[in-house]
Amino acid sequence: MSKKIMSWAYCAMAASLFLSTNASAQSTPKLSDPEIASVAVVANQNDIGFAGIAQKHSKNADILNFAKTMATDHKAVIDQAVALVKRLGVTPKDNAVSKKMLADAEKTNASLRTKSGKAFDKAYIDNEVAYHKAVISAVEGVLIPQAQNAELKALLEKVDPILKTHLEHAEMVQSSLK
Amino acid sequence: MIRLLAAALLVLSSCSNSPEKARQNEPAAPKDTAYAVFTVEIKGMKFVPDSIVARKGDRVIFVNRDLVPHCVTELDSKAWTSHIIPPGEDYMHVVDSSSNYYCAIHKVMKGKIRVKE
Ligand SMILES: [Cu+2]
Numbered sequence: 001m002s003k004k005i006m007s008w009a010y011c012a013m014a015a016s017l018f019l020s021t022n023a024s025a026q027s028t029p030k031l032s033d034p035e036i037a038s039v040a041v042v043a044n045q046n047d048i049g050f051a052g053i054a055q056k057h058s059k060n061a062d063i064l065n066f067a068k069t070m071a072t073d074h075k076a077v078i079d080q081a082v083a084l085v086k087r088l089g090v091t092p093k094d095n096a097v098s099k100k101m102l103a104d105a106e107k108t109n110a111s112l113r114t115k116s117g118k119a120f121d122k123a124y125i126d127n128e129v130a131y132h133k134a135v136i137s138a139v140e141g142v143l144i145p146q147a148q149n150a151e152l153k154a155l156l157e158k159v160d161p162i163l164k165t166h167l168e169h170a171e172m173v174q175s176s177l178k
Numbered sequence: 179m180i181r182l183l184a185a186a187l188l189v190l191s192s193c194s195n196s197p198e199k200a201r202q203n204e205p206a207a208p209k210d211t212a213y214a215v216f217t218v219e220i221k222g223m224k225f226v227p228d229s230i231v232a233r234k235g236d237r238v239i240f241v242n243r244d245l246v247p248h249c250v251t252e253l254d255s256k257a258w259t260s261h262i263i264p265p266g267e268d269y270m271h272v273v274d275s276s277s278n279y280y281c282a283i284h285k286v287m288k289g290k291i292r293v294k295e
Contacts, residue, residue, distance in 0.1 A: 069283050073246040076265070080245050158222075158245055165223040168286040 028142055029097050033152055036143050037085050038092035039101065040156065043135050044074040044081070046105035050127065053112045057120045062173045066128070070166065077159055084155055097138075118177070125174045132167040139163065213237055218289065220248050220263070220281075225289035232273045234293055241268040246283075253278040253288065 031039065047070050054067035085092060108127055115123050139160055147153040214236045219226045221243040230238060240250050242263045250269060251259040259282070260269035273291055281287035 065282075065285075072283070076246045161223045162244070162246060165284050165286060169284055172286060 029095075031095060031097065031142065031146050032093065033088075033147060033149050034085075034090050034093035035095040035098070036147050036152065036156075037081060037090060038094055038098045039138070039143060040081050040159070041078055041092055042098040042101050042105075043138070044078045046101060046108075047074045047128075047131065047135075048078075049105060049109055050112065050124065050131070053109060054120075054124050057112065057116055058124065059117075060121045060177075062176060063121050063124060066125070066169060066173050069169070070128070073162055073166070077162065080155060084151055088149060088151065090149075097142075121177055125170055125177060128170040129167065129174055132163055132170060136160065136163045136167065215239060217241060219243050220287075223284060223287060225250075225279075225287060228289040229292070230290070231292045231294050234273055234275070236273045238271045238273060238291060239268050240271065242266065248281045248287070249283055250279050250289075251282045253280045 051067040051070040051074075054063055055071075058064055058067070108131075112120065112123055112127070139156055144153060144156045144160070147156055214232065216230050216232060216236065216238045218228075218230065218238055218240045220240060223244060225240075232238065240260060240263065242248050242265055245265055247262050247264050249260050249262055250271065254277075257277070258271065260271070262283075263269050271291075273293060276291060276293045278288065278290045280289075
């Protein structure tokens with residue numbers, strides 16, 4: 001697939017993930033800091049969930065190594081986010097975006113669990129590529145610009161390069177499977 | 179008999195002295211063993227700087243300033259590794275030869291050390 005089509009596909013996917021939560025489906029969601037914190041935690045938890053399934057369903061060394069990195073790094077990010085909201089006295093608040101992300105992840109989990117072998121490896125890593133693209137686009141397009149608290153914004157800015165490195169790593173594994 | 183005992187004592191005393199003597203006999207460090215210390219920060223998921231030119235025996239200290247664990251592992255034959263460097267911790271590598279290295283946790287993170295004569 002050409003780069004152009006890929007990037008179009010990912011934009012469409014990011015848009016469906018983060019914009020279609022509104023009935024109007026046209027405006028960027030407006031999130032408060034407690035809602036941003038909730039989205040951040042759910043986004044990381046989802047990827048830990050995918051990694052857990054990979055650790056059970058895959059025998060491929062590159063997939064297992066990648067999944068282990070995802071579990072470790074996204075846990076580290078959650079720990080930082082939880083420590084920050086505690087310090088700030090903020091309680092993460094469920095919202096349309098975090099609920100949609102959770103519901104989508106449950107569908108992905110169900111689909112991944114039906115697969116094994118090479119079909120699983122491909123489905124898992126394809127999802128990792130798409131998921132990281134969507135989360136990066138949300139972090140850069142919605143969460144960082146809308147975060148009011150400077151420390152929350154700074155944490156999101158530190159998380160962004162982690163996600164980009166994961167994406168690059170996922171793409172490397174994805175092309176090695178072909 | 180007395181002579182034998184004396185000899186034995188002499189041996190004993192020379193044995194107990196030997197570690198100290200060995201230390202005393204060690205040559206003073208020649209000037210050219212002085213080494214340079216380089217610092218590579220691991221931040222924003224990158225090795226900064228990602229390329230270093232050093233002499234054999236120089237030290238490179240890798241400091242993890244990120245939120246996530248990293249490692250530094252020789253790329254081509256896994257000749258050396260830091261193992262996991264948790265956030266906030268560091269690892270010292272003694273330069274022995276030119277190496278390409280990477281983070282085995284995030285395989286797209288890479289850097290190199292070039293040895294100059
Ligand atoms: Cu790393």
